[in-house]
Amino acid sequence: MGQVYWKKGNKKGIFSLFFRSNKKRPYYVLSGIDDAIDKIIKFRFTNDDILYLKSLSVFDNDFIEHLKSFHFTGSIRAMKEGTVFFPNEPVIEINASILEGQLLETLLINEIHFQTSLATKASRIVNSSKNADVIDFSARRTYGTEASLKAARNSYISGFISTSNVEAGRIYDIPLAGTMGHSYILSFENEFDSYQEYLSEFPDNLVLLVDTYDTIEGIKNVIKLTKDYDCKVKAIRLDSGDMELLSFKAREMLNNAGLNETKIIASGLMDEYSINKLINKNNCPIDIFGVGSNYGVSADLPVMECVYKLVEMEGRPVSKRSLGKQYLPYSKQVYRYYENNYFDHDIVTKQDNILDKGIPLIDQIFDQGNLMYSKLPINEIRTYVSKQFGSLPDEYKDIDSVEKFNVEVEI
Amino acid sequence: MGQVYWKKGNKKGIFSLFFRSNKKRPYYVLSGIDDAIDKIIKFRFTNDDILYLKSLSVFDNDFIEHLKSFHFTGSIRAMKEGTVFFPNEPVIEINASILEGQLLETLLINEIHFQTSLATKASRIVNSSKNADVIDFSARRTYGTEASLKAARNSYISGFISTSNVEAGRIYDIPLAGTMGHSYILSFENEFDSYQEYLSEFPDNLVLLVDTYDTIEGIKNVIKLTKDYDCKVKAIRLDSGDMELLSFKAREMLNNAGLNETKIIASGLMDEYSINKLINKNNCPIDIFGVGSNYGVSADLPVMECVYKLVEMEGRPVSKRSLGKQYLPYSKQVYRYYENNYFDHDIVTKQDNILDKGIPLIDQIFDQGNLMYSKLPINEIRTYVSKQFGSLPDEYKDIDSVEKFNVEVEI
Numbered sequence: 001m002g003q004v005y006w007k008k009g010n011k012k013g014i015f016s017l018f019f020r021s022n023k024k025r026p027y028y029v030l031s032g033i034d035d036a037i038d039k040i041i042k043f044r045f046t047n048d049d050i051l052y053l054k055s056l057s058v059f060d061n062d063f064i065e066h067l068k069s070f071h072f073t074g075s076i077r078a079m080k081e082g083t084v085f086f087p088n089e090p091v092i093e094i095n096a097s098i099l100e101g102q103l104l105e106t107l108l109i110n111e112i113h114f115q116t117s118l119a120t121k122a123s124r125i126v127n128s129s130k131n132a133d134v135i136d137f138s139a140r141r142t143y144g145t146e147a148s149l150k151a152a153r154n155s156y157i158s159g160f161i162s163t164s165n166v167e168a169g170r171i172y173d174i175p176l177a178g179t180m181g182h183s184y185i186l187s188f189e190n191e192f193d194s195y196q197e198y199l200s201e202f203p204d205n206l207v208l209l210v211d212t213y214d215t216i217e218g219i220k221n222v223i224k225l226t227k228d229y230d231c232k233v234k235a236i237r238l239d240s241g242d243m244e245l246l247s248f249k250a251r252e253m254l255n256n257a258g259l260n261e262t263k264i265i266a267s268g269l270m271d272e273y274s275i276n277k278l279i280n281k282n283n284c285p286i287d288i289f290g291v292g293s294n295y296g297v298s299a300d301l302p303v304m305e306c307v308y309k310l311v312e313m314e315g316r317p318v319s320k321r322s323l324g325k326q327y328l329p330y331s332k333q334v335y336r337y338y339e340n341n342y343f344d345h346d347i348v349t350k351q352d353n354i355l356d357k358g359i360p361l362i363d364q365i366f367d368q369g370n371l372m373y374s375k376l377p378i379n380e381i382r383t384y385v386s387k388q389f390g391s392l393p394d395e396y397k398d399i400d401s402v403e404k405f406n407v408e409v410e411i
Numbered sequence: 412m413g414q415v416y417w418k419k420g421n422k423k424g425i426f427s428l429f430f431r432s433n434k435k436r437p438y439y440v441l442s443g444i445d446d447a448i449d450k451i452i453k454f455r456f457t458n459d460d461i462l463y464l465k466s467l468s469v470f471d472n473d474f475i476e477h478l479k480s481f482h483f484t485g486s487i488r489a490m491k492e493g494t495v496f497f498p499n500e501p502v503i504e505i506n507a508s509i510l511e512g513q514l515l516e517t518l519l520i521n522e523i524h525f526q527t528s529l530a531t532k533a534s535r536i537v538n539s540s541k542n543a544d545v546i547d548f549s550a551r552r553t554y555g556t557e558a559s560l561k562a563a564r565n566s567y568i569s570g571f572i573s574t575s576n577v578e579a580g581r582i583y584d585i586p587l588a589g590t591m592g593h594s595y596i597l598s599f600e601n602e603f604d605s606y607q608e609y610l611s612e613f614p615d616n617l618v619l620l621v622d623t624y625d626t627i628e629g630i631k632n633v634i635k636l637t638k639d640y641d642c643k644v645k646a647i648r649l650d651s652g653d654m655e656l657l658s659f660k661a662r663e664m665l666n667n668a669g670l671n672e673t674k675i676i677a678s679g680l681m682d683e684y685s686i687n688k689l690i691n692k693n694n695c696p697i698d699i700f701g702v703g704s705n706y707g708v709s710a711d712l713p714v715m716e717c718v719y720k721l722v723e724m725e726g727r728p729v730s731k732r733s734l735g736k737q738y739l740p741y742s743k744q745v746y747r748y749y750e751n752n753y754f755d756h757d758i759v760t761k762q763d764n765i766l767d768k769g770i771p772l773i774d775q776i777f778d779q780g781n782l783m784y785s786k787l788p789i790n791e792i793r794t795y796v797s798k799q800f801g802s803l804p805d806e807y808k809d810i811d812s813v814e815k816f817n818v819e820v821e822i
Contacts (some may be wrong), residue, residue, distance in 0.1 A: 005598065049579070052580075098594075114553070144525055144554070145521065150554075169463075182721075183426065183719075186729040202414075213732045296556065302708035309593070310597045313597065313598050321625065324651060371681055
């Protein structure tokens with residue numbers, strides 16, 4: 001269809017990206033805008049691409065010639081990375097020749113859907129954990145290496161304290177955290193020997209896994225280590241078994257041995273639901289959660305309806321009418337209204353419809369091919385997410401919430 | 412823990428990767444071995460990595476020096492890419508210094524878990540589709556670009572006929588398929604105009620989306636086009652609404668207009684469950700399914716328990732004993748037994764325990780750092796998957812099957 005667009009004069013269109021509502025996420029944490037912008041800036045057809053397109057014998061030569069010099073020349077408006085937003089609110093709008101807008105569709109949906117899914121899931125997990133810290137352990141369960149890096153990034157901006165993904169630590173400047181694996185312990189004749197050797201290498205950073213053979217015996221070995229060597233153990237890690245029972249028992253054993261400072265890490269299929277049960281329902285004495293499998297693919301909701309729709313065509317408002325897939329035409333702005341420092345309601349209106357009092361959430365990022373913004377450092381995005389989340393009323397934070405935020409439409 | 416391994420003489424260990432059982436996948440299609448091997452060959456610490464590790468002030472200098480020249484020098488045995496396998500069967504085993512084996516853990520689990528998840532999901536979708544073809548539309552819903560390429564690859568090896576992912580088509584030599592988007596139609600004043608223009612550009616490749624405004628009107632516009640221009644329409648695409656009702660109605664309208672050759676494509680949240688309902692339960696006249704969202708993240712089961720465990724240490728068998736996480740020690744071989752060309756049972760035994768009659772599934776791939784195999788071309792892997800799947804007894808193919816294949820253990 002790009003070829004048709006181009007031949008017919010490649011008119012101007014405005015595309016809008018938004019998320020439809022679903023029953024599991026009353027709010028979203030926006031992520032992927034910054035990376036999407038990077039990819040848009042770099043979007044080119046390489047020589048190999050051009051040769052391949054020619055080999056398909058589908059496109060006209062003059063259209064392929066045009067693609068050789070393709071680069072983005074349009075304008076972009078978007079919400080800020082890390083913004084808390086709601087269903088049906090546009091988060092990014094592309095105003096460009098319709099060929100350009102169309103060629104970016106898959107790239108934009110892919111990047112923003114997947115990173116927003118992760119940032120949103122991470123925010124739910126952090127909220128369930130209350131005073132406990134959360135570490136990203138998702139690298140082995142994400143769909144590819146790229147996804148593992150982005151999972152670490154999104155977990156951090158939404159409030160995890162560190163990641164076990166060393167490469168992500170390096171690239172994004174995220175604090176690292178790691179613990180030994182079971183294979184480490186198994187490589188020794190017995191568990192106590194493995195602890196002793198670890199102590200001799202990392203005396204100041206002792207985090208010991210206690211469930212390889214028998215958790216209670218493991219904790220006894222930790223206590224024996226502290227007695228034999230007069231050392232401090234930063235934390236023990238429980239990775240299997242009945243977490244409720246074991247965390248209380250571990251706390252009791254550690255405290256009785258005077259190890260009140262030794263923290264308890266819990267890992268193994270953790271997510272906002274299991275953490276909520278342990279922390280809020282049962283008050284388990286767990287200090288840190290290692291979260292992996294269920295986070296890295298947003299397991300309870302891996303797919304959301306994130307769509308990218310043509311809303312204006314040469315000034316003419318457009319919209320689909322097929323059942324259940326209708327959406328609002330026009331380029332838009334979203335205004336946010338606060339009440340006592342909490343979000344009260346949003347108003348979605350036409351871009352050129354200026355409302356006072358509300359805070360406009362969509363900023364100009366590109367102007368006719370020229371980049372107009374700089375990305376914030378990751379720690380500033382993290383602070384912004386935390387502040388945004390702090391202003392979200394509690395009823396939307398409950399993990400089972402099906403509350404709908406009041407998003408008014410004035411079009 | 413790598414530093415401890417290295418300081419203590421970096422002994423030899425054998426690690427084994429396998430999938431535990433779950434209630435939604437009675438069989439798995441192995442994928443990711445070839446890409447994992449590529450990554451192992453290239454595994455190095457770059458200068459940036461070394462500087463970063465130094466900056467952490469956690470590791471000794473002599474250990475970091477050792478990492479500078481790190482490359483894989485061990486041996487690897489694995490099942491062939493595309494093999495149909497079952498829970499608890501080892502699919503790849505690494506025999507190497509324990510530091511090397513441990514450093515590969517995340518890489519191996521990540522690559523093999525995610526690609527096997529996709530290949531297995533794709534095989535279920537193809538099987539549900541019976542005589543209908545399936546096209547990969549997943550690019551916008553995968554977790555990143557890398558995942559979108561691998562999703563296309565895995566869908567193709569498991570029997571999809573094509574992908575809409577042009578880059579994947581180029582890289583993997585997979586046939587391409589695409590249809591117009593809704594925005595294409597919306598960019599015109601009316602639907603019929605958009606069809607006319609498409610016809611003028613792609614007279615031999617007319618696939619028309621009919622649900623933008625009103626599906627029945629859309630089909631009428633298609634029929635009018637064929638009458639006005641005496642052209643052939645390859646297919647129409649239904650993307651919303653009641654697929655059962657609409658597919659029968661569309662078939663009837665097309666046939667009444669003499670367009671018996673025009674195919675019907677159905678898309679929109681398709682997966683093995685929805686396809687099964689349409690095809691096997693309701694016999695809908697759908698010729699092609701476009702499958703995206705629910706495939707690209709294996710939505711009904713995004714995470715499987717894929718683990719990588721130390722099974723031998725300097726010849727000593729090892730295994731965890733924590734509750735529910737036990738596994739079989741020893742380096743192993745899997746023998747497969749057929750009955751009337753169907754899989755009958757497998758036997759898992761020690762590697763050096765030679766059983767006759769059964770077919771050994773695990774081959775040597777690396778021998779002490781030397782690559783010993785060549786990857787098969789993608790079409791040969793596709794043929795192999797199809798043949799393997801053809802030998803899988805029907806009771807495991809049902810999408811709701813909870814049958815357990817007979818995997819005997821002789822250790």
